[in-house]
Amino acid sequence: MSDSFVEITGLKKSFGPLEVLKNIDLQVNRGDVVCIIGPSGSGKSTLLRCVNLLEEPNDGKIVVNDVELTHPDVDIDTARTKIGMVFQSFNLFSHLNVLANLTVAQRKVLKRSEEESRRIALHNLDRVGLSDKVHSMPAQLSGGQQQRVAIARALSMDPEVMLFDEPTSALDPELVGDVLGVMRQLADEGMTMLVVTHEMQFAREVADKVIFMDGGYIVEEGPAADVIGNPQEERTQSFLARVLDPTHHGPKDPE
Amino acid sequence: MAMSKRKRAEYIRYAQYGILLVVVVLVAVLADWGQIQRAFFNVDIAKSMFPSVITVALKNTIIYTALGFGFGLALGLVLALMKLSSVAPYRWIATVYIEFFRGVPALLVFIGIYYGVPIAFQMQFPPLTTVMLALGGVGAAYMAETIRAGIQAVPKGQVEAARSLGMSQSRAMITIVIPQAFRIILPPLTNELILLTKDSSLIYILGLFREQYELTKFGRETLSRSPSLTPILIAGLCYLIITLPLGYLSRYLERRGTSGRKKVSA
Numbered sequence: 001m002s003d004s005f006v007e008i009t010g011l012k013k014s015f016g017p018l019e020v021l022k023n024i025d026l027q028v029n030r031g032d033v034v035c036i037i038g039p040s041g042s043g044k045s046t047l048l049r050c051v052n053l054l055e056e057p058n059d060g061k062i063v064v065n066d067v068e069l070t071h072p073d074v075d076i077d078t079a080r081t082k083i084g085m086v087f088q089s090f091n092l093f094s095h096l097n098v099l100a101n102l103t104v105a106q107r108k109v110l111k112r113s114e115e116e117s118r119r120i121a122l123h124n125l126d127r128v129g130l131s132d133k134v135h136s137m138p139a140q141l142s143g144g145q146q147q148r149v150a151i152a153r154a155l156s157m158d159p160e161v162m163l164f165d166e167p168t169s170a171l172d173p174e175l176v177g178d179v180l181g182v183m184r185q186l187a188d189e190g191m192t193m194l195v196v197t198h199e200m201q202f203a204r205e206v207a208d209k210v211i212f213m214d215g216g217y218i219v220e221e222g223p224a225a226d227v228i229g230n231p232q233e234e235r236t237q238s239f240l241a242r243v244l245d246p247t248h249h250g251p252k253d254p255e
Numbered sequence: 256m257a258m259s260k261r262k263r264a265e266y267i268r269y270a271q272y273g274i275l276l277v278v279v280v281l282v283a284v285l286a287d288w289g290q291i292q293r294a295f296f297n298v299d300i301a302k303s304m305f306p307s308v309i310t311v312a313l314k315n316t317i318i319y320t321a322l323g324f325g326f327g328l329a330l331g332l333v334l335a336l337m338k339l340s341s342v343a344p345y346r347w348i349a350t351v352y353i354e355f356f357r358g359v360p361a362l363l364v365f366i367g368i369y370y371g372v373p374i375a376f377q378m379q380f381p382p383l384t385t386v387m388l389a390l391g392g393v394g395a396a397y398m399a400e401t402i403r404a405g406i407q408a409v410p411k412g413q414v415e416a417a418r419s420l421g422m423s424q425s426r427a428m429i430t431i432v433i434p435q436a437f438r439i440i441l442p443p444l445t446n447e448l449i450l451l452t453k454d455s456s457l458i459y460i461l462g463l464f465r466e467q468y469e470l471t472k473f474g475r476e477t478l479s480r481s482p483s484l485t486p487i488l489i490a491g492l493c494y495l496i497i498t499l500p501l502g503y504l505s506r507y508l509e510r511r512g513t514s515g516r517k518k519v520s521a
Contacts, residue, residue, distance in 0.1 A: 077422065087415065087416065092416075094435060095434050153420070
């Protein structure tokens with residue numbers, strides 16, 4: 001039994017000839033919020049998608065809650081019920097209303113009764129502040145509402161860790177706050193969270209640990225105050241300068 | 256000085272109306288309206304066809320089409336899943352089936368099933384079963400490709416979301432992908448149903464009894480006893496009773512589908 005709730009060692013992932021993750025080691029303690037930042041193409045989304053094996057790693061070991069997901073005999077479907085995931089594009093089931101989005105996996109996977117799954121769904125809709133949208137179809141909701149429903153859907157499975165893959169990147173700016181508010185509340189309640197994000201303010205205020213990735217490596221990691229407030233690596237510094245102050249930098253120099 | 260573009264477009268439009276007028280006048284002058292009326296609009300013959308044209312022929316056409324469509328849909332779904340299978344032989348079998356039954360005239364398939372199956376398997380199916388196998392077998396080839404396209408049109412994120420919630424591949428397929436695929440392909444599927452309705456006219460080859468006649472056979476049978484083409488007209492109108500609402504339904508579903516999916520996330 002290790003201290004870490006999520007433990008990744010020697011993780012490698014390639015898409016064809018393209019090496020996206022080159023030997024990643026990462027530990028996440030129970031109850032921690034870890035924010036993963038970095039330029040596009042740095043492998044941060046792929047890393048997150050490896051944690052619930054939506055991407056099959058080429059090499060390395062992934063252990064979540066003492067279950068080795070990379071073991072060939074693992075029951076990945078059961079393991080995934082404990083790992084909630086929230087996508088950039090929400091991915092609500094477009095043919096089901098909000099309530100059915102929240103209950104379908106409870107019923108079909110966890111085999112909960114209709115009554116129980118409904119109760120849990122309503123409770124989680126309330127947590128994200130959308131109790132009045134129970135019978136809406138996804139297409140009738142704003143992006144921010146859809147993403148909060150997606151969070152409630154993941155929470156309805158009673159996960160022990162939540163993965164967020166750029167949850168606010170597809171949202172209009174004025175809707176970002178609602179989603180970040182829900183995430184902050186989850187963090188306060190002690191949920192273990194891995195968050196790929198460009199929201200530096202969120203990372204700074206909520207993250208217990210910030211990871212900066214570039215070119216398939218973890219370049220720098222540590223408390224938010226250090227990695228964002230006082231980065232040591234040159235690549236981290238130049239990335240943060242661009243993100244935090246985008247108007248004062250010319251195009252990136254060709255390498 | 257050349258004509259302006261706008262002027263030219265105007266003249267071309269006039270020319271189109273002109274051509275239409277000429278054709279209409281020619282047809283009106285050249286056709287023998289008296290003969291046409293006697294040939295197609297014999298009220299007595301038309302009356303003599305009722306009510307059995309509705310209670311027998313139209314009913315049978317609907318029953319045959321429904322049986323064929325139901326079986327074809329089920330087989331088409333299986334074929335579509337086989338085409339998307341990771342097991343190569345499944346893909347091959349589905350491809351051969353689809354290419355064969357799409358490429359061969361339905362009439363030949365019907366003859367083959369009607370005469371071939373009893374010989375090959377030493378068994379005689381009841382007529383309705385033969386109709387179902389014949390119509391459905393041909394319809395499945397077309398529907399399989401439509402269903403496959405529908406399944407592939409469901410955004411990948413839907414499967415990822417389902418899998419991330421712990422659904423197995425097949426559970427995600429049944430609960431999430433196939434229902435969405437059918438919503439997408441409802442308009443083209445309705446068109447398949449229209450085509451199948453008309454293909455049901457080919458089962459006259461199965462040598463049916465009088466009470467088993469569908470519209471075309473019924474019309475031809477009446478025709479053989481009457482000096483007028485009226486039965487053909489009546490039969491044709493009866494097909495329209497089925498196909499026009501279906502065509503309307505298809506367009507309605509298409510409109511609803513596009514407006515309903517506009518805002519749905521990728």
